[in-house]
Structures are given as structure tokens and as C-alpha cells.
Amino acid sequence: MNEHADKLVYRAMTVHDIPAILAIEEEAFTIAWSEEAFRNELINNMFARYVVMEYRSELIGYGGMWIIVDEAHVTNIAIRSDCRGIGLGSRLLDRLRLTAMEYGAVRMTLEVRVSNEHAQSLYRKHGFQPAGIRKGYYSDNNEDALIMWAELAREQQSEEEQQQ
Ligand SMILES: CC(C)(COP(=O)(O)OP(=O)(O)OC[C@H]1O[C@@H](n2cnc3c(N)ncnc32)[C@H](O)[C@@H]1OP(=O)(O)O)[C@@H](O)C(=O)NCCC(=O)NCCS
Numbered sequence: 001m002n003e004h005a006d007k008l009v010y011r012a013m014t015v016h017d018i019p020a021i022l023a024i025e026e027e028a029f030t031i032a033w034s035e036e037a038f039r040n041e042l043i044n045n046m047f048a049r050y051v052v053m054e055y056r057s058e059l060i061g062y063g064g065m066w067i068i069v070d071e072a073h074v075t076n077i078a079i080r081s082d083c084r085g086i087g088l089g090s091r092l093l094d095r096l097r098l099t100a101m102e103y104g105a106v107r108m109t110l111e112v113r114v115s116n117e118h119a120q121s122l123y124r125k126h127g128f129q130p131a132g133i134r135k136g137y138y139s140d141n142n143e144d145a146l147i148m149w150a151e152l153a154r155e156q157q158s159e160e161e162q163q164q
Pocket residue numbers: 028029076077078079080083084085086087088089090091111112113116117118119121122123125
């Protein structure tokens with residue numbers, strides 16, 4: 001994907017993206033967010049910041065967070081299933097980190113299913129450390145959530161920043 005990296009476009013999510021987002025959301029998550037949930041985030045939640053990733057004008061990933069004072073709480077991150085495993089999730093997380101820092105966040109947190117080893121591995125690579133468990137957090141199967149935190153150190157440069 002590296003030779004195509006310059007063709008990746010990141011921009012703020014808008015309500016017009018919701019149909020494409022829902023298609024990815026439904027394949028990515030057992031408990032998928034509804035159109036209404038995304039709409040509410042984009043229109044009514046002043047703390048929410050959502051980013052989409054496009055390749056050749058196709059929406060292939062998205063992620064978002066709530067930034068409250070100096071903490072960013074990641075709400076979701078997903079890559080279209082046919083585009084996974086080639087570094088895009090990592091790039092998207094880099095972008096979320098940069099956005100969080102631009103808005104003044106100095107640390108970032110998220111919850112991840114204890115069984116979601118791919119995502120946990122991605123987060124560990126980006127400096128997230130396990131910090132606790134929320135028992136029975138996921139209502140579909142009562143699965144626990146692992147809570148992870150990362151410090152957003154300025155010197156922790158992303159691949160993208162290093163190429164500039
Ligand atoms: C989690 C997700 C966003 C990762 O995106 P991705 O584009 O596949 O990830 P990348 O290709 O950038 O891989 C980044 C790291 O994730 C881990 N990873 C990704 N795919 C993996 C796999 N099949 N097996 C093991 N680890 C994997 C690895 O640590 C990888 O780093 P490496 O390539 O240096 O080993 C993607 O799998 C996804 O959308 N999953 C469904 C939604 C989801 O679970 N979101 C997270 C909710 S908390």
C-alpha cells in the first residue's frame with residue numbers, strides 16, 4: 001500500500017458519508033451503530049470528531065472519538081473488510097492521534113473486546129497499554145471490555161509525519 005499512500009485522503013465525516021459508513025459498520029461490529037447514532041454524533045455532539053479515509057474516491061475506513069478537555073475517547077475505528085491487513089488501520093489510528101493532538105488531547109483511551117486480538121495488537125503498536133476491564137460491557141454476549149490508554153507524546157511521530 002505504501003506506493004499508494006499519497007492517494008489516501010482523510011477528511012472530516014459528514015452526514016452524506018453515513019450510507020457508506022453503515023455498510024462497513026455492519027460488517028465490522030456485532031453491535032452496529034445506527035444511522036441515527038452517527039447522525040446524532042455529527043450534528044449534536046460538540047465533543048465528537050469523526051474522520052473518514054478514502055482511496056480513489058471510495059470510503060474504505062473511518063474512526064472517531066470524543067475529545068473532552070485533554071482526553072480523547074475513541075468510539076470506533078473500522079476498515080472495510082477487503083482492505084484490512086495492509087496497514088490502513090494503523091494509518092487511520094495515526095490520523096486520529098494527530099487530530100486528537102490538534103484539539104489539545106494529551107492522552108487517548110478506548111475499550112476493545114477482550115477477544116479482539118487484531119485490534120488489541122494494533123493499539124499496542126500505537127502505544128496503548130491495558131488499564132483495566134469493564135465487566136460485561138458488550139450487551140450481545142456479555143463480553144468484557146479491555147480499557148486501554150495511550151499518552152500522545154509529540155515526539156511519537158507517525159510514519160506519515162516522518163515522510164513529510
Ligand atoms: C482493527 C482494524 C481497524 C485493523 O485495521 P487493519 O487495516 O486490518 O490493520 P493494519 O493492517 O494497519 O494492521 C495493524 C496491526 O493490527 C494487527 N493486525 C491487523 N490484522 C491482523 C491479523 N489478521 N492478525 C493479527 N494481527 C493483525 C497487527 O498488529 C498489525 O500490525 P502488523 O501488520 O505490523 O503486524 C480492522 O481489523 C477492523 O476494521 N476490524 C473490525 C472493526 C474493529 O474490530 N475495530 C476495533 C474496535 S475496538
